[in-house]
Amino acid sequence: MYYIVIVGPAGSGKSHLVDALGDWMEFNQLGVARVNLDPAAEWIPYEPEIDIRDYVNARSVMERYRLGPNGALIASIDMLTEHIDRVKEEIEATKANYVLIDTPGQMELFAFRDTGPYVVRELVSGSKAVVVFIFDAVFASNPKSLASSLFLAMSTRLRLGLPQVIAISKADLLQPEQMEEINEVLNNPERLYSALVSAGLDPGLADAAARSLEALLPSDSIAPSATRFVSAVSGYGLDDLYAVIQQVLAGGEDFYTEEPSPRL
Ligand SMILES: Nc1nc2c(ncn2[C@@H]2O[C@H](COP(=O)(O)OP(=O)(O)OP(=O)(O)O)[C@@H](O)[C@H]2O)c(=O)[nH]1
Numbered sequence: 560m561y562y563i564v565i566v567g568p569a570g571s572g573k574s575h576l577v578d579a580l581g582d583w584m585e586f587n588q589l590g591v592a593r594v595n596l597d598p599a600a601e602w603i604p605y606e607p608e609i610d611i612r613d614y615v616n617a618r619s620v621m622e623r624y625r626l627g628p629n630g631a632l633i634a635s636i637d638m639l640t641e642h643i644d645r646v647k648e649e650i651e652a653t654k655a656n657y658v659l660i661d662t663p664g665q666m667e668l669f670a671f672r673d674t675g676p677y678v679v680r681e682l683v684s685g686s687k688a689v690v691v692f693i694f695d696a697v698f699a700s701n702p703k704s705l706a707s708s709l710f711l712a713m714s715t716r717l718r719l720g721l722p723q724v725i726a727i728s729k730a731d732l733l734q735p736e737q738m739e740e741i742n743e744v745l746n747n748p749e750r751l752y753s754a755l756v757s758a759g760l761d762p763g764l765a766d767a768a769a770r771s772l773e774a775l776l777p778s779d780s781i782a783p784s785a786t787r788f789v790s791a792v793s794g795y796g797l798d799d800l801y802a803v804i805q806q807v808l809a810g811g812e813d814f815y816t817e818e819p820s821p822r823l
């Protein structure tokens with residue numbers, strides 16, 4: 560069983576990507592199980608094989624404990640920890656080769672607190688897993704948003720500790736020349752620097768951002784060169800995204816392990 564965990568900021572297209580990638584994989588005769596791990600989802604575009612809302616529903620938590628939406632989501636994610644074994648059993652019972660996991664929209668309440676990463680770690684334990692970090696094409700077209708999304712991707716990688724690929728969603732909203740421009744900026748820190756300065760950023764800060772990203776994004780699976788453009792609407796890039804996921808799952812990256820790396 561291989562786990563593909565879809566993470567990204569609110570509204571970035573996680574649920575639609577689970578839907579589109581799931582359909583694409585099924586069309587290509589790859590067995591897939593879709594897991595909705597968002598207890599606050601009101602509506603999702605696919606029929607999940609496993610739905611966390613059967614265990615914890617943020618709306619009921621909100622009413623029952625008189626919490627606001629963020630408090631209810633935090634409490635719901637904390638409550639998920641009690642159900643992981645059952646959820647894992649349900650996943651294993653599907654016998655699917657690939658498990659696509661849709662995560663909560665408020666990613667800062669999920670990835671940046673302790674329980675979200677714990678839930679992911681427990682679910683994927685013993686199997687190979689990859690995180691697909693997605694952000695919106697419209698964000699990616701703005702250099703400041705592009706740089707901050709890359710920092711967010713890096714923070715997520717630190718939190719979840721899994722191999723990660725970056726995908727830019729909603730590619731149907733971009734012209735081919737815009738994709739080319741984004742790719743150039745992603746692959747060349749000097750281009751990123753000049754794009755940030757042209758966007759009005761202080762040159763010192765632009766330099767710091769470009770240098771940090773260059774240092775933070777080494778040439779492994781998180782590298783900008785592994786960035787893919789995808790569209791859940793047109794299906795653009797799903798084959799490419801699958802190929803890079805496959806490369807990570809089959810290739811050099813080790814299983815996630817709780818054991819600390821040996822000190823050299
Ligand atoms: N044009 C376009 N719109 C998309 C695409 N994918 C998603 N959307 C739209 O983006 C919005 C958010 O999509 P979702 O899939 O719900 O995003 P999400 O990240 O799951 O959102 P939350 O779970 O609420 O954070 C919806 O209005 C979708 O119709 C895409 O590939 N192209």
Ligand SMILES: [Mg+2]
Pocket residue numbers: 573574575597600661662663664
């Ligand atoms: Mg969603």
